[in-house]
Amino acid sequence: MTVITDEFMQQTLATTKPCSVMVLKVGPNRQKPGAEAIVWEHGRRNFLLSTQNLLWLACPISDESNLAGIGIFNTDVEEVKKVMDEDPGVKAGVFVYEVHSSVYFDGRTLALKEASKL
Numbered sequence: 001m002t003v004i005t006d007e008f009m010q011q012t013l014a015t016t017k018p019c020s021v022m023v024l025k026v027g028p029n030r031q032k033p034g035a036e037a038i039v040w041e042h043g044r045r046n047f048l049l050s051t052q053n054l055l056w057l058a059c060p061i062s063d064e065s066n067l068a069g070i071g072i073f074n075t076d077v078e079e080v081k082k083v084m085d086e087d088p089g090v091k092a093g094v095f096v097y098e099v100h101s102s103v104y105f106d107g108r109t110l111a112l113k114e115a116s117k118l
Contacts, residue, residue: 016103019056020080023100024069029093042089046071054083068095077101 029035049055057072073080080099089095 012105016105018076019102019104020073020075020077021100021102022071022073022080022084023067023098024071024089025096025098026066026068027089027093027096030068030095032094035092035094038089038092038094042087042095045087049083054079072104073099 046055046058050058053074055071056074057070059070061067061069073083075083077099084090084097084099087095087097090097
């Protein structure tokens with residue numbers, strides 16, 4: 001079993017990088033006719049944002065909550081707000097969103113580093 005030491009945590013925390021976390025929620029027009037086509041175009045836009053290295057991770061949520069998805073963006077909160085305000089789903093009221101400033105460390109890299117010691 002891997003032991004996570006204080007030193008390991010301090011070294012890892014020193015490597016964190018800034019990002020923005022966008023929480024997408026169901027909007028007032030989600031059940032209106034034509035909403036599915038708008039959701040499709042929202043998805044197309046997510047692919048475009050990913051190719052532009054703005055949207056690093058898109059996580060649709062498929063449970064019965066009012067959450068629709070989470071996105072991790074490679075830019076600051078103000079830029080994400082500009083991007084999301086132009087989203088077809090947000091413009092149509094199919095989605096609403098909130099954005100939070102955050103930092104990340106790549107857990108996959110840490111796992112690979114630890115696995116290489118085995």
